Amino acid sequence: MGASFVYVFIFLLTLLLYVFLRKNKKESQQIAKLPPGSMGWPYIGETLQLYSQDPNVFFAEKQKRYGEIFKTHFLGCPCVMLASPEAARFVLVTEAHLFKPTYPKSKERLIGPSAIFFHQGKYHTRLRRLVQGSLSLDAIKNLMGGLGAIAASTFDSWAGGHVVNTYQEMKKLSFDVGILIIFGNLEARYREELKKNYLIVDKGYNSFPNNIPGTRYKMALQARERLTKIISDIISERKEKKLIEKDLLGCLLNSKDENGQILMVDQIMDNIIGVLFAARDTTASAMTWIVKYLHDNPKLLEAVKAEQNAIRRQNDEANQPLSWSQIRNMPLSSKVVLESLRMASIISFTFREAVADVEYKGYLIPKGWKVMPLFRNFHHNPEFFPDPQKFDPSRFEVAPKPNTFMPFGNGVHACPGNELAKMEMLIVIHHLVTKFRWEVVGTESGIQYSPFPVPMQGLPARFWKESSN
Structure with a gap:
């Protein structure tokens, strides 16, 4: 009788524990x-909606309807969009270890799987430091x-009033800076x-990935x-x-970790090609917009x-x-x-990409x-930039609110070349406005x-050299 009671008690206790755990699980699922x-539709989701309209309109309408x-x-991927500075900081800075960088495999294959963009942790820290x-x-x-010489040579080739595609020309300039x-x-x-083959890779980078001979992607792989x-x-x-050089290749070749291990040649190559990608299109796009906004x-x-000519006169005199x-x-x-x-x-x-289930503000x-x-x-x-569609440099007389301005990203994966990019843009402005109309x-x-x-059609424009200032 006593043994039967114990068995019944254990059974009831197990049943109650099961009900309790199931209830808690449901509650936690409801909380997060x-x-x-x-x-959207199965598999294709909302891809067609995104690419059939201005993506900014697509995201803005979503934010208006659903929140931040x-x-x-x-x-082909389920996604969570974050439209607030706090959420961006959560993903990129405070809880960055829970979110790994992710790129389509086809793009990884063209840049190289050892490139800094695709990693986190020890290897990423080492490469970023270099x-x-x-x-x-x-x-x-x-x-x-070197940058000044590249800018001057590029702009001289535009002079004469013939139409140039500003964006394509800026890409050439940025590529030469990347090589330097x-x-x-x-x-x-x-x-x-390098330039000839890089351009083929670049053309295939955003094409449909297949191995059929003659396609852009296949030619890019070759x-x-x-x-x-x-x-x-x-x-x-x-x-x-x-040769012991102080350029990026020299840094990569001469690097040793705490165990005295050098980088493998494949790792060096992938990161060189990765930096070429990072140094070219984004900076070229920004410089094209500067030309348009001015x-x-x-x-x-x-x-x-007036600001730049004052500097030029000072330099001419000295x-x-x-x-x-x-x-x-x-x-x-x-x-x-x-x-x-x-x-x-x-x-x-x-x-x-989330590497584990993550809860943020009650959402899973x-x-x-x-x-x-x-x-x-x-x-x-x-809320952060009044009259945001107006081009107004004076708004930066006061620093933006924290985490509201991230042109180079944020956190451990922020662009390591942001100072170089800004210097390149200022050198371009100097040569452009002091010597050309x-x-x-x-x-x-x-x-x-x-x-x-980029501006439509890459911003076709005519440039003339100023005879005097």
Whole structure:
């Protein structure tokens, strides 16, 4: 009788425990629910809606309907969109270890799986330290002359009043800057081969990924193999000549970790190609917008010209080039750069992936879901930037509220080359406004995405060299 009672007691206790745990599980699921939003059609989700309209309108309408955190489904992935600075900081800074960088495998294959963008943890920290070291303020001071020469040579090729595609030309300029920071003064034969094959990779980067011969993606993969061979030859030549350079390649070649391990050649190559990608299109897009915004604001252009011509006259009298101290003392031009980055929001959003179930403000972000902080949404939020559609550099006379302005991202994966990019833009402004006048061709306005936002048709324009100032 006693034994039977014990068995019944254990059974009832187990049953009660089961009911209690099940109830708690349901309650926890109710507490942490998925964010509001629509997942669209099976598999394709809302991809068609996103790409059939201005993506900014798509995201703005979602935010208006659902709030600052909402779910959607596109490019085959369930996603959580975050449209507040606090949420972006949560993902990129305070809880960054819970969200890994993520890219489509097809893009990883073209850049290289060992590139810094695709990693977190120890390896990422090591690579970031190396890249930041080669792009530190002290390091980029020594690039002033080289950047100035590239800008002057590029603009001279535009002179004469013929129509140029501003964006495509700025991409050429940024590519040459990328070559300079990675390889230093590289031989012309290597530079031309790198450029030729990089352009093929670039054309295939956003194409449909397949291995059918003759397709853009297949040709990009083949060009990627040729890039590997070219970089390998450059590395072999450096080792043979025992050259110790202070450029990025030199930093990567001479790096040793705490155990004395050097980087593998494949790791070096992937990161070189990755930096070329990072250095080119985004900066070129920003510089194209600067040309447009200055053109569209004549009074502002005259004020910027006055600032830059004062510097030019000072240098002409002393027979000296543009200096680092002068770059650091261009108050109006610096605000033009910042406002251009805000208005254009070249990086409209970034991709992360939850590595575990994460709860944020009562919402569940399931493991494996993509998470996208929407930088453009808070760059264009009137709460943080009054009259956000107006180009107004004076708004940066006061620092923006914390976490509301992230043109280079935030946290451990923020762009390590942001100081170089800003310096490049200021050098371009200096050479452009002191030596040239220009007019935009055509009346078509708007934005096209390729994939970064640029003025329509790449901003066709005519440039003439000023005879005097």
